[in-house]
Amino acid sequence: MEVGHESNLVYALVYGCILALGLPLNAVSLWILLRRHSLKSPSVVFMVNLALSDLLLAISLPMRVYFYATGIWPLSNEACVWTTMLFRNNIRSSSIFITFISVDRLLAVLYPLRSRHLRTASNALKAVVLAWLFVCVLNIPERLKFSAFIKSKNHSTCFEFQHNVSHNNSNPQYHKSVFTYLPSVLGLTLLAVNIVCTTLVSWTLRRHLSDLARVNNKVNVMLIFVINLMMFTICFLPLAVFLFLYGLPVSTPLECLASFNCVLDPLLYYFSLDAFWKNKEDIELAREQ
Template sequence: MGENITETKMNTVYALAFGSIMALGLPLNAVSLWIFLRCHSLRSPTAIFMVNLAISDLLLVISLPMRVYFYATGTWPLSRMACIWITMLFRNNIRSSSIFITFISVDRLLAVVYPLRSRHLRTSSSAWKAAALVWLIVSVVNIPESVDFKRFLNNLTESSCFEFSQPHRSPIAFFQPVLVFTLLAVNIVCTALVSWTIHRHLSESARIINKVNVMLIFVMNLMMFTVFFLPLSLFIFFKEWKSAISPLVCLASVNCCLDPLLYYFSFDGFWKKKEDVDISLARE
């Protein structure tokens, strides 16, 4: 009896948490995407990656109402296939967000450390091709995952969703932790190289505010990985974390509310009009 009351209270907390994330994430990312598409020509690779990051966050947000319903009522009204695809939307957000955040870090690295030699790489065409490749890879990985997930759900006697541990350690299950670990390493290297370059030339430039903004991007990117992406990705390696899956999913979902801070405070041209951004790009 006590366990049921505790479970009911925790489900209420999860419903409120996911509802709050949805209430914040939807307007923040929708407004961010509108500003990018309405006020920018999207010639900057960073802007293109941020647009795709906002799309990834919106895809996560639209999956949250069913999580709120499930935890609020304790029932799953839709099919198991719907459960699979909503779960895939969440996993795709972790993967695509981590990749696009890393692309932003690499783009800033090239702009700061190799500004002249990287001009032919840092083009809008290359950025859109990279973004398309990311979505393709993420979608392809969903195919074996969905098959694996469906097999697991078919073995359940009750109609449920979300409240389950990793079905089994199939090879595809290690894709996300390997991806997150690899991208975290890339972000750490990028942060170290850019920090070293900025400090080396600190006295040679008066644009100290821009330097602070550049480092802010890297600090926020590392925070995204260590606080939101890494804990959930480590779940597969620790069986004793089985009871922590829902809190970890809830924590990871918060990233969609914080990504807009990356746009507002770190992207130098976010609040500029399209014409101003075009002029600044022409001067780079």
């Protein structure tokens, strides 16, 4: 069962809008983070990698838009596989980096002094390297299955793996395994971590409502967690639940929804960093004063 032409045009339009918004927003955000903020802060390390992940997603979108608009894949099968994996990498890596940001903010609010030895740039760099390695390893089984499926097709196509196998669970190219459910379990686990972080921080801020020295801007702190939960609930949760219930590759509508996170992520940079638009020299001077 193939996706109808009208549905393909809708997908092309949605991905085109995400590309038009996500590419400049994340390119500018990455430039500001690297130029105006040093990588000495764990928050900046996580946000730089989140912006990089979103840019990789945006790079994969032009060919996806072209395919859904024309119904033709002009490149090789291997290019289709790499484009698809680059796209799905963002969904997994973004959810991990967003959770890192939530945990980092949780430690900063609940344990500002005791967590200093943990909340370092070097530890943050180690965490993001492990996250990228984990995402790459997680993609290996899916990449092999997708590559085998694409090679078995008699016509030039791409991004259709999910439509064929979802209507035929006995497809010899597709067998359920622990790797089938691992992405959904990962997504649901990270969502649970974000819920716990939000609850603990909200409870702490209520207890220290008058302690302005403890948290400089409580509204911004809570907005960080609200944005994180909103992205998980809107973008990642439907995809994770679908995978958990059916154990099948994600459907195109849910992929569209998940990819919208690259448009929302720049909100995190604005609310997470003090003086986001200021030079790092100005920030250090303000701290000294």
